[in-house]
Amino acid sequence: MPELPEVEAVCRNLRAAGVEGLSIVRFRIERPGIARPQEVGDVEAAVSGCRLLRVERRGKNILLHLSNGQSLHVHLRMTGNLYPVPDPRFRPMATRAWWEFDGGRGMLFEDSRALGRIHLYPTAELTARMDEQIGVEPLDGAFTTQFFVQQAKRSGRPAKLFLMDQHPVAGLGNIYAAEALFRARIHPEVPMKRVSKPRLLALHGAIVQVMREAVDSAALAYAEPGRFVEGESFPCAVYDREQEPCTICERPIRRITQGGRSTYYCPACQRR
DNA sequence: AACACGACCTGGTAGC
DNA sequence: TGCTACCAGGTCGTGT
Structure with missing residues (x-):
């Protein structure tokens, strides 16, 4: 599934569903391995209660910028998918993490192989790291x-x-x-x-x-x-x-x- | 610096 | 039918 075009589609889909601006009532990681070496409890606690300000893509990486100055770094790897759901209680078999928004909707991170990753960083640190590690976007003007x-x-x-x-x-x-x-x-x-x-x-x-x-x-x-x-x-x-x-x-x-x-x-x- | 390779994971399927 | 072996759109760490 996920090379740049698919990751871009995932991001557009989330934005079109209007997740930007929503408050996160609850965030849960169902499989600790996807956040390793970060502590699941710490990440969940930091994210729960924040607003999801903006969904950004850098290469194959998804950045979920939060209102507390931190951002979730999501990588879908081979089989991951991130998508909005009308019912936050909806949890398919391969649900690895989920968000419940204020107002009753939700978002899912589904990943059958569980190779995908979710980590939390201060926004400035994450964007700096992306600048350093990720090259030019092929659909950007800088790709001359x-x-x-x-x-x-x-x-x-x-x-x-x-x-x-x-x-x-x-x-x-x-x-x-x-x-x-x-x-x-x-x-x-x-x-x-x-x-x-x-x-x-x-x-x-x-x-x-x-x-x-x-x-x-x-x-x-x-x-x-x-x-x-x-x-x-x-x-x-x-x-x-x-x-x-x-x-x-x-x-x-x-x-x-x-x-x-x-x-x-x-x-x-x-x-x- | 560049390369090969295993690790990380689960599920689908070709072949016996 | 049932089992095995191999394959999969990605990345990182280790060893040569």
Whole structure:
């Protein structure tokens, strides 16, 4: 589920539901591991009674800014989801944390694998940390071709791993990194600094394009609060399509392993 | 600095 | 049907 576009959809969905400005009557973490090493009781106590001022996204991170000068840092990791619910008593099986708002509505953090995390920090500390750890947003004006080429030229890492690193550019994960490389016709194993300037420009454009399209798809999929809508997902050209014919040349898509994850690409269209 | 790899977790499914 | 093995959209810590 959650790369930048899906996390953006989660945030829009929360804002559209009007959670910003609501008072949190109660906050509970049902599974201590998601807050580790922070103490669940401390976090719950600090959050309960605050107002949720603003929902912000940085890369794949969600920041819930509170009225007490602190913010919750939510990371969905692989299977997490954060969504508003009309009835705060609604608790699906994989509920890991929940918020009850003044007036009777609620918000849920659901995560079947429980790899997601929720931590509490002073707002200034959290935003500073994000500035330092999270790179440029691909849909932001700061993501210029000059910036991208400069970052690329000083990295010897394989292209796919470079894109998945959150430091230079934030928000790409396994799916959209593969899709962007396919559109730019770049082999995922090529050292970034060896990619030609024209190809880098193509990749820059592909990243922006893929992210825009995926954000739109994700927004549609989340149109109904808290529920995915089938058939509205981003149409992948290579991801999870091993052996299927390439949409351009019809040769079979190949799967390899990079950094312990699957990479899908077309060996004919994406040359070294 | 860069890389591989295990850890963190649960659930779905391909294959026997 | 039932079991096993492997796979999964992410990140961090450790060791080489």
